[in-house]
Amino acid sequence: MxxxxxxxxxxxxxxxxxxxxxxxxxxxxxxxxxxxxxxxxxxxxxxxxxxxxxxxxxxxxxxxxxxxxxxxxxxxxxxxxxxxxxxxxxxxxxxxxxxxxxxxxxxxxxxxxxxxxxxxxxxxxxxxxxxxxxxxxxxxxxxxxxxxxxxxxxxxxxxxxxxxxxxxxxxxxxxxxxxxxxxxxxxxxxxxxxxxxxxxxxxxxxxxxxxxxxxxxxxxxxxxxxxxxxxxxxxxxxxxxxGRMGRTMPEVDLRALLAGTLEAERWNDVAARCLTCGNCTMACPTCFCTTAEDVTDLTGDHAERWRRWESCYDLEFTHLPGGSVRSSGRSRYRQWLTHKLGTWWDQFGSSGCVGCGRCIVWCPVGIDITEEAHALHREGERQAGGKDEAS
Incomplete structure (x- = not known):
């Protein structure tokens, strides 16, 4: 390449x-x-x-x-x-x-x-x-x-x-x-x-x-x-x-990083800030999820089906008869990030992130995907260091 x-x-x-x-x-x-x-x-x-x-x-x-x-x-x-x-x-x-x-x-x-x-x-x-x-x-x-x-x-x-x-x-x-x-x-x-x-x-x-x-x-x-x-x-x-990039990702296998930090404390930190508004998914150039919406006129004689964008931050996105699969902000942010940087590889053979930075700019509370990846990497290293010392 x-x-x-x-x-x-x-x-x-x-x-x-x-x-x-x-x-x-x-x-x-x-x-x-x-x-x-x-x-x-x-x-x-x-x-x-x-x-x-x-x-x-x-x-x-x-x-x-x-x-x-x-x-x-x-x-x-x-x-x-x-x-x-x-x-x-x-x-x-x-x-x-x-x-x-x-x-x-x-x-x-x-x-x-x-x-x-x-x-x-x-x-x-x-x-x-x-x-x-x-x-x-x-x-x-x-x-x-x-x-x-x-x-x-x-x-x-x-x-x-x-x-x-x-x-x-x-x-x-x-x-x-x-x-x-x-x-x-x-x-x-x-x-x-x-x-x-x-x-x-x-x-x-x-x-x-x-x-x-x-x-x-x-x-x-x-x-x-x-x-x-x-x-x-x-x-x-x-x-x-x-040489003048404003941000970087950690120089590690991001797919492995996300798979290995599913229970990291950092998810609680980001959940305390995330509004689950879905702005990042709307601004992202690769997010593709949609839902179907049926509408009728007042007479009931005319109906239409529309496809519109949907976001994995929406509680209804994974709604089953028993309720939402991901009811917490923590689980919904984790789903988005792990899919974007990790499991996208399993589905489509590449990362879902291109480094444009739109999700950072258009987040109303300024959550930074690169900062979160670096934080997860640091936490993973600390945990690995602790295990080595314990052994």
Whole structure:
């Protein structure tokens, strides 16, 4: 596997786009019938939304965030992608939070007609996907399209999506993608990859194609051959970002750590702080759980079934005739963390965490997944040391 600090591919296929070239990229995607989604300033956040032009990108905006804290701020340059993960992830578009599955109508004679919801999804182009979020999309691909229980609606949205990754050159205070081996350099799976460079030579993007369609799109844009200075600055920016992560995970087998600390006292500590609100699961780019919700009109002649996101923090999530399986906050937080970092491997062959840090930022009480992992590791070491001394 490539190193997290591996430099961008700046070989013969690389070229340079300027700001006008980025605008041409958005226009070309529209001309190809794509719905372009990218970051923009909205509601005091850098949010993901449909873009009519590249002018809507957050040029000159960055973010400040910590555990339970998020603010946008003005930058001293015009960078468009010098901000870390915002409140949304791309699952809002690939795995929407609420989807109607069918409708049922009863006519005056009492006959019932049920119609499955069938709608053609947009042909998406995602502009500004971070390497950690690219990995999150790949994890959701495995969950939603692998195995016996495939999600055809997800597959329809995902199969046509055009992914433009922007490598990270300015990680946030809660980022830890290096620990999860998901960034800050782009890995295979993108159609186009960009590395933003802003220096005395100007504002530009080192661009590389990862697919045939990506190469076609790139060939249609005004561009320049990749020069040595741009290649060097792009490589240095990504390498520097790898050394400036705001958080780390303990350098241990996290799967084994979580399996070996199920009765740790630390779970009581976090339970005293956790509100079991589910914000972390809503913000997480890989959490995928859903439930079904049936609604009717006042006459009872029209009914609908909706699928909506659900959270393992909800008491009803594991409700059986005898009551909730996980009635305590301790058990529900433990379920989330052990699944995310541990038993996800058993189900899907990878970790469920990509190191984006969203769960830390959007937790209203600032619970930090990396802090909890380090605390569990320390407690496990203390217990192991005590056993050695006793023996």
């Amino acid at each position: 490539a190193s997290a600090t591996a430099p961008p591919d700046a070989g013969s296929t690389a070229c340079v786009l300027d700001r006008e070239g980025l605008g041409a990229l958005v226009r070309e995607l529209h001309a190809r019938g794509r719905t372009v989604i990218g970051p923009t300033v909205r509601d005091e956040t850098i949010a993901l939304a449909e873009l009519e032009s590249a002018d809507e990108l957050p040029y000159g905006w960055g973010v400040e965030h910590e555990a339970g804290y998020y603010r946008i701020r003005r930058r001293s340059d015009t960078a468009a992608f010098a901000h870390s993960a915002g409140p949304q992830s791309w699952k809002y578009f690939l795995h929407p939070e609420r989807v109607r599955q069918w409708t049922a109508d009863r006519d005056p004679e009492g006959r019932m007609t049920v119609r499955a919801e069938r709608s053609e999804p947009p042909s998406f182009a995602f502009l500004g996907v971070r390497p950690c979020d690219l990995r999150a999309i790949q994890i959701q691909d495995r969950v939603m399209t692998g195995g016996a229980h495939r999600d055809d609606a997800y597959r329809a949205r995902r199969s046509g999506a055009f992914l433009i990754v922007v490598e990270c050159t300015e990680p946030g205070a809660t980022c830890f993608c290096v620990s999860m081996d998901t960034g800050p350099a782009a890995r295979p799976g993108y159609d186009l990859a960009l590395t933003e460079v802003v220096d005395e030579a100007g504002h530009r993007f080192l661009a590389r194609a990862g697919t045939e369609e990506g190469a076609e799109v790139l060939a249609s844009l005004p561009r320049q051959p990749a020069d040595d200075l741009t290649r060097t600055r792009a490589r240095e920016g990504v390498e520097a970002a790898a």
